Structures are given as C-alpha cells and as structure tokens.
Amino acid sequence: MSQSYAAEEQLAIAAVRRACALTSAVFNTLIKNETLTKGDKSPVTVGDYAAQAVISSMLHRAFPHDPIVGEEDAAELRLESGKAMKDRIVALANTALVSPLALGDNEGWGIGPGAAQTDSELLDAIDRGNYPGALTGRMWTIDPIDGTKGFLRGEQYAVCLSLIVDSIVQVGVIGCPNLPVDPTHPEAGTGCIFSAVRGQGAQQFTLSGSDPTPVRIPASTPETFNFLESVEAAHSSHSFNDRVSTLLNVTRSPTRMDSQAKYGCLARGEGGAYLRMPTGVGYREKIWDHAPGQILVEEAGGIVSDSRGKPLDFGLGRTLGENFGVIAAGKDVHGRVLVAVQQALADAKAKA
Ligand SMILES: Nc1ncnc2c1ncn2[C@@H]1O[C@H](COP(=O)(O)O)[C@@H](OP(=O)(O)O)[C@H]1O
Ligand SMILES: [Mg+2]
Ligand SMILES: [Mg+2]
Numbered sequence: 001m002s003q004s005y006a007a008e009e010q011l012a013i014a015a016v017r018r019a020c021a022l023t024s025a026v027f028n029t030l031i032k033n034e035t036l037t038k039g040d041k042s043p044v045t046v047g048d049y050a051a052q053a054v055i056s057s058m059l060h061r062a063f064p065h066d067p068i069v070g071e072e073d074a075a076e077l078r079l080e081s082g083k084a085m086k087d088r089i090v091a092l093a094n095t096a097l098v099s100p101l102a103l104g105d106n107e108g109w110g111i112g113p114g115a116a117q118t119d120s121e122l123l124d125a126i127d128r129g130n131y132p133g134a135l136t137g138r139m140w141t142i143d144p145i146d147g148t149k150g151f152l153r154g155e156q157y158a159v160c161l162s163l164i165v166d167s168i169v170q171v172g173v174i175g176c177p178n179l180p181v182d183p184t185h186p187e188a189g190t191g192c193i194f195s196a197v198r199g200q201g202a203q204q205f206t207l208s209g210s211d212p213t214p215v216r217i218p219a220s221t222p223e224t225f226n227f228l229e230s231v232e233a234a235h236s237s238h239s240f241n242d243r244v245s246t247l248l249n250v251t252r253s254p255t256r257m258d259s260q261a262k263y264g265c266l267a268r269g270e271g272g273a274y275l276r277m278p279t280g281v282g283y284r285e286k287i288w289d290h291a292p293g294q295i296l297v298e299e300a301g302g303i304v305s306d307s308r309g310k311p312l313d314f315g316l317g318r319t320l321g322e323n324f325g326v327i328a329a330g331k332d333v334h335g336r337v338l339v340a341v342q343q344a345l346a347d348a349k350a351k352a
C-alpha cells in the first residue's frame, strides 16, 4: 500500500525553507575566510555547514530514529583552527532555527521555530549525516548547498533533501533561492521550492511557501528542445553533450546551470533533457546529488536513468555505485536521447 508521507513532506519543505533563508542571508555577508577547500578540492562554506545543521536538527526533532546521509561533516569545525568558522555556523544555524517563518509553520508536526542549540548539539547534528547508506529501511539525504561553486558565483544553487525508503526515493524537496519563479516573467522575482511525493505528482511553490502549482514536463518540440548541463566542465562532459546534440540534430545551445535546479527546470518544462556524463574515471555520483531530482522529474512525468538506461540505484551506499552518467528527460524524448548517448559512447570507443 502506498503511504501518504504527508508529515515527511511538510517537514522537508519547512526545513528546506529555513535553510534557504539562511543561505540567502549568508551569501550577502560571506567573507573570504568562511570557505574551506575539502580533501577532494571542492569548496564548502559556512552556509553549507549551517544549512546541514538546521536541516539535520529539524529532521532529528521530527523523526529521531531516521538515519541521514548528509554531504558535510564537522571534523574541521571541531579543530582549534575551525573555531571562528564554528562560531559563525552556530550563530547562523540558531538564527535560522528560532526565527518564525510566516507560512508553513505547523507546531503539530514539530516544524515551527525550535529552540537554540548548543555548539556541540549543532556539530553533532552535522555529523548525524554520516550514515553510510543501506539497501533497506528509511534514510534521508541532505545536500545543504548543491552547486556550492554556483552559490559562490552568485548563480544557481539548491538546498536538497530527500527521503529514501528501501532504496526508492519517496519524498524530494529542492529549494532554489536564485531561480526565477516564472522563466517567462523575470519580473516575478526569484526563489522557488520544488517538492514531490511518490505517486502524488510534483509541485512548485514560492520560497515563502505560497502559490503551489503542479509541474509537468510537456511534450518537447524541436524548436524548444535543448540540453540542461553543468556549468562546471569538470563535473560533466560538455564535449560529449555536443556530440549527442549533433546526433539528435539539436540546434539550440545547451543551458548551463549549477545544481539540481536543472532537475527543477526540466520538471517545469525548460530544456527537454538533463545529460550528465562523467569527465574521467573514478568519480562516483553522490546519492544526495540526484535523489530529490530523480523523484521530481519522475513525478513530473519524466524518466531518469543512467547512460545505459538503468535506473539510478540509491541502495548501494553514499554513491550511486554502478551507475554511469545520468539522463533525465520527458517520456517522449528519453528513449531517443538514450540511443544517441549509446551511439556517442560507441563512436568514442571505436576512435580510442
Ligand atoms: N568530478 C566530478 N564529477 C561529477 N560530479 C562532481 C564532480 N566533482 C564534484 N561533483 C559534484 O557535482 C555537484 C554539483 O553539480 P553541478 O555541476 O550539476 O552543479 C557537486 O555538489 P556540491 O556543490 O553539493 O558539492 C558535487 O557533488
Ligand atoms: Mg560539495
Ligand atoms: Mg551536491
């Protein structure tokens, strides 16, 4: 029997809204020593840590037994050298946790303003994201700022949260503070939240939680079709996408955008396909980078697979393990994109 997940969706939306308020505010005051470079050379800011602390605290309050797969950990913040950053993160997280939000606060589900937390409670909240993942049971994924490079550039980024049950994504919420609410009416401003529950469709709200609007991928036309792809050439191969575009006679240039905002745009009818092919060997896609996007696109009527047409496997740990590349598209075009991707892979192999 399918479950409603109403409490989980409400909590997830409330947590993402609070984290979006935090990341928007922090962007305007971010200073140089508030960003670290992680072991894999990627950036992490006080905004990433504080947003994970807020979301994890709210999840723990509502669902204390649910494990969490979160991108960040607090190891650096527990060192003496991390004290200044930690102090700032604690202040940011507590401001976000205690401030009342106008809409969507519902004490019944424990999602209204909470009490301020101590330093160690907030560091522990960040570190609760250390779950290794599992094939069975419930778990949440948190990507507190997806597209940190876009965030630092003042471009697109997304606060991303999902609930996975027995390897299947059941709830996904993506907050995009810098994304136009309506791409055809830029004057309507920026700031959207997308949410989806398995079997119940997908919707978009404003950041304040108002104007819920169902989203659905329309049939694509050659005039409107193009690819959505990463800004960062190191994250996904731009040249491979060019070859697939040529094979499909796509004439419109790709839309480059950071983060899972790409999944949100696809779900509401922008572009036509999101293609992400590895740039080299060895990188494994992280489950928190795709779980909310996958359910959003599927509930908007699309298909998400890897480059071989296999479903993304969220039950193999913190990464997608055996999946190679990601193709997300409307039902009418996914098959054609998959064939072109296979062709481009075969061409590349023949040349090697
Ligand atoms: N070599 C690589 N290949 C693919 N993805 C990578 C990568 N290095 C980092 N990433 C992931 O790409 C995500 C951003 O995706 P996009 O390019 O679509 O904006 C990053 O999320 P974070 O910014 O949350 O760390 C990170 O997890
Ligand atoms: Mg990161
Ligand atoms: Mg990410």
Ligand SMILES: [Mg+2]
Binding pocket: 048, 071, 143, 144, 145, 146, 147, 148
């Ligand atoms: Mg991130």
